[in-house]
Amino acid sequence: MELNYGPEYDDFRAEVRHFCETEGKKTKSGALRMGENRPSQAAIDWQGQLIEAGYTARTIPKEYGGYGGTADIVKSLIIQEEFVASGTRSGIQNQGISMLVPTLLEVGTEEQKLKYIKPTINGEMIWAQGYSEPGSGSDLASLKTKGVVEGDNFVINGQKIWTSSAQYADMCFILVRTEPEAPKHHGISYLLMDMKTTGIDIKPLVTMTGDAFFNEMFISDVKVPVTSIVGQRGEGWRVANVTLKYERGMIGNPGMSAMGIRGVADLMEEETISGIRAMDMPVYRDRLLKLQGRSLANKYHGLRLLSNEINKEGMGVEGLIVKLSATYLSHEIYSLAVDVMGEFGTLYDGSAYQRQKDWMRQYLGSFMGIIGGGTSQIQKNVISERGLGLPREPLVKLDQNGWELIKK
């Protein structure tokens, strides 16, 4: 057990800390709700400073607009820790940066890299994600949006859902069925679609929180140049999985739950019920402690995964369980907060008497964590099949004629 990163990193940490204390102080952390808007000019300017200093887009080659550093997870962690600790405004986070850019770096053409990466990491080019369809959620590979080659273009028709940022995005990375005759995983292509093309209709998708971060996207005869494909025709599923890998990494951060526990504890020390502090009620307190136990286990488990990565040790089932555990834990933490507040926990949208934090919104929002990026049922399939090596579900089909085996 060696929990220090070693002296070579102490210097780096000092450098980052200095940056936060000097440059960081000059900018203001914008209270931007997820996906609500394009980055402000201030955010874009700050992003430029961060890239120059190597505190974001760190490992992206210089020729594509990045800092050009070598991959070093400890440095990334130190940057994150120091930014959080000092309350320094972080860089722009969006799907273009977290998902498309790594994908292009891995499978894009040189031309695509040169064209798209720089404006994306600068925060000037915003990307929507065009994956899910109303009929294709857990079974994403069954997607039906069609792309037919006519001359130099794919002509696209279909409907997408959960298209976040679509209302203001410049571009969309989209999955389209281009080879209808091929088996479902082999008939999909990964295209880059300009959102200003005629035929794209965006409708906001209101969720249970009342917000509309997501959209439905209706696509009629939209023309996308055949050169806009990433990877080969029919290989879009493989390309998409490169991206999904990066998405999964974003969910289930164990630091979240520690913050949640701290927040509920503060709440319980303030909230009184007929004069008695909630913290002095053993039944609530025991619930808090139970959740803290799991939160700590997940926290140290996160350190173990980090350690595995730093020391280049293989990772088995340990890495696959994180999302399942962390998302339910968050849900339970917010649920406790609401219970502690009783009726006052149901107040919403800045109503009178509402408690400081928007706990109910977080409670509802936590379903997004549980469901997004693969429901719990899908997670458990992945854990048991990929993690524990248990048999895959039979590939069967059920219709009026009963069960049929699709594939041995």
Add this chain to the structure above:
Amino acid sequence: MELNYGPEYDDFRAEVRHFCETEGKKTKSGALRMGENRPSQAAIDWQGQLIEAGYTARTIPKEYGGYGGTADIVKSLIIQEEFVASGTRSGIQNQGISMLVPTLLEVGTEEQKLKYIKPTINGEMIWAQGYSEPGSGSDLASLKTKGVVEGDNFVINGQKIWTSSAQYADMCFILVRTEPEAPKHHGISYLLMDMKTTGIDIKPLVTMTGDAFFNEMFISDVKVPVTSIVGQRGEGWRVANVTLKYERGMIGNPGMSAMGIRGVADLMEEETISGIRAMDMPVYRDRLLKLQGRSLANKYHGLRLLSNEINKEGMGVEGLIVKLSATYLSHEIYSLAVDVMGEFGTLYDGSAYQRQKDWMRQYLGSFMGIIGGGTSQIQKNVISERGLGLPREPLVKLDQNGWELIKK
């Protein structure tokens, strides 16, 4: 809502109560652990008195040794209530009486009825159940014990498990594969096997409680007359399901959990932890109350099922859920008792300082309820398929060659 049974039953209740207060006082309730021994002579004598009074074997025709009354669930309930309330020794309860006799009444030959029912209900003839095999538990219909006709006999070879009472039983109702070529549900016969026949070897099966109520039964070339079959050859599965129906009725009695709650509450009022009563510790108390809530729901649900039966109203999914809910509830109740006692809850077998009730034994024993008569997974299949009408599992087979569909 009408919770009285009506005046005609008041007289009956008075009659039963009088019997309990006069005759009942004369006999002593034996503290017989389940399946440990054959009934004593006193128990057999008492059984005779009960049959004569119509308080057991009530609906079994006179010609087979019963009381010959008509079926009346309310009277049965009144008998049970009054016996329990007055602490009167109940009649003999064993598998012969609860499972074999109803089966014979439904599908036995006249000869079988005349021969077996009377001594069985009298408590003189004890039956073992020969269903489960080491390789056939949830999938009971896959049983492999073979019966081959040679002359006037089936010659039986195989192994059974969970054969309760086998160590002292006179007879065994046993399932045997007699038509190996038929589909698995159609190749089984239901036979009545004399336990004194040569070739039967009984080995006690010790369970996690340390008791050996059950046995393994090894069967080598055992001869059973072909006339000992109940129903037709190959129809044993159907016959067995008559019996299983009666077995299911025995598990999940909601009265059990109310007694458990009362017992734990008494315990919590006595047990002190560094001078503080467990009942005054809100975390334990809240657990008790949670369980009591479920217990009450199950109790009134039981009344509703009873009402449906009395009023001949159809029963859907409501009846299928009882076992799943009740068995877990018992497990949780005993688990709380052990937790309340701490280290002292782990004491066993009359050890010093052990608390009055044998809570740990009940806790361990509660697994028998959860697992016996169909595991929870099987229960949930039944509830969802038979109760909710969801699709049955595909009939598939998995081996080295992968998945194969057995039957559409």
Add this chain to the structure above:
Amino acid sequence: MRFGLSEEQTMLSDMLNKYLVANLPLDVVRASSEQTLHHNQEIWSGLLDQGIHSILIPEDYGGAGLSMLHSEVVSETLGKHIVPVSYLSNAVLSPLAILYAGSESQKEQLLPELASGSTSFGIALTDVVANRENTKLEINGNKVSGSATFIMAGENADKLILAAPGTLLIVDTKAAGVTMERLNTVDKTRDFSAVTLKDAPCELLGEIGSADDAIEKLLNAARISIAADSLGAADAMFNQALAYSRERFQFDRPIGSFQSIKHILAEMITDLEPCRSLLWYAAYAYDEVEDEAKLVACHAKAHISEMAKHVGRATTELHGGMGFTDLLGLHFWFKRIEVNRQLLGGPELQRHNAAVAQGWAPNAITAA
């Protein structure tokens, strides 16, 4: 012996159901939810025509004089359809408050008005159950000052019934010194508000300090009615989950053919079905078995709150992303269950009260 609803009660439920299916599709609920005041006057009038407002009012005062079980049936049906009007305040708690605590002349005057729907009442009990804002009501003769929170259906009411420990009183919403403030909860099918009173005229229901028993009975009525509303809502969610599991195909099969989904549905119905029996008995005991009334009412509220929450969560999850959107509107039921859970005391508080009812806990909230 019959444990269950009478034919009349079943008919009441069917009638109401039919009316709501015809007149309250989800779009109407959604439209109400988008108004500042969620109360839907048209549905309110329709329900008045169905006569459900007078169920608990004795015949002598112009009501139908029916049982709590009748009322339970109504509450459950209203919860099932997430109805945007307050039956609880106008047809359960306010008439019972007047009946239990009011003088004969108050009963004669007010109960017929409630039965006919000509006067509407909001009612606030939250602050005597678990006071979180240190509110107080100070009564000086026929004036009252102070404040109260979480009034149900107060904003569109003519009068408010307010509770101080041991005392119930009525104020007119339009009287001088009465200031109402809207409280927006996450459940946009019902209205809540707070009130500030400055020397506002008030009318006591009975004497000062005489309403302890009345308040206790009101709380039991509230526990049963809220639990019924949640059970109705949970039942509606379960049915949507079951239907969706049959309709929704993924991987070439209905998702309800996956064993994991089947088992989730099996667990839901196993949790849910006995709740109905518990609730029936709680309503029956309210009228017929005084000794058990509080114990069973507390347990019904606590247990059904927990089970309904499970069902709400599982149903939302089972619908995947769709469960999280407004497209299917599942969240209306989810939020109704959430608010019901907290209303007049969450499960922890209810279980504590159930313990008190059995002598297992001292009568203090400390141990909640």
Add this chain to the structure above:
Amino acid sequence: MRFGLSEEQTMLSDMLNKYLVANLPLDVVRASSEQTLHHNQEIWSGLLDQGIHSILIPEDYGGAGLSMLHSEVVSETLGKHIVPVSYLSNAVLSPLAILYAGSESQKEQLLPELASGSTSFGIALTDVVANRENTKLEINGNKVSGSATFIMAGENADKLILAAPGTLLIVDTKAAGVTMERLNTVDKTRDFSAVTLKDAPCELLGEIGSADDAIEKLLNAARISIAADSLGAADAMFNQALAYSRERFQFDRPIGSFQSIKHILAEMITDLEPCRSLLWYAAYAYDEVEDEAKLVACHAKAHISEMAKHVGRATTELHGGMGFTDLLGLHFWFKRIEVNRQLLGGPELQRHNAAVAQGWAPNAITAA
């Protein structure tokens, strides 16, 4: 940076595992379980040869002077193999009690004896954690009277370490006035007893009332070690469940191909795997992060007790009837986990202590 075991610790675990696989098949455990005294002298001697008894004893006193994380690795491995000897009493708590509370001459005399295994110790801490039999120890000079319960490994020990609030003392099991009584628990891989003392000669560890800190540290060491034992046992159960789900065929398929069984196994590993990380950190904090030591130790004991119980129950169920029999012997692990759960305070008490450690609860057991 490395969060996890060192190469040396992994080797220690492998070595011990290898020894136990070779020398402690289930039949040997079963045979020990059938003796009155469950302690297995042969395994005890074998473990002495492996040197694990001296891990926590400083080199100055003849030990190996290794860390709590080394000891955790050992405890986990012993739990995995449900070893019928008491490492906890002889190699963790007794040496640490002497180290923390004893005088220099006591350390010099007793620690080498423990390191070499020439003297064996039972230890009783239960009555100072949660006293259930109103036991007391009255000390008069070098005599002690009273009683103590739940002594670990006392029956075959030469000496006992007993705890009164603030004070630790040693008595000789064979001394006049010492009467031992066997306590049979459901776990037949370990021995427990009670003792009655009548003017029995005793030796104080340090001064009267000076051992508060030592007892607190001992309890943390016990929490970590017991949690490790449970984690090892739960891990063994999980592996048996996983293997059984592959081997056992029903309905023409391995039961591990049914989605319901797959998901149960997925839930088990999701619960279990982070426990190991928590435990590693708890052991690390014991030696290196004094501020966090108690909090993490309490949480490790509480959380791992709960997770191990889930795994024990799910594994038993997954084996169907077989899980309930003695044939596979699964129950040995199940019972070990059950006893560990209760030993020196169940999860409720541990969580209460974790709350106290953060100033979230007053230091009284009332609020447990």
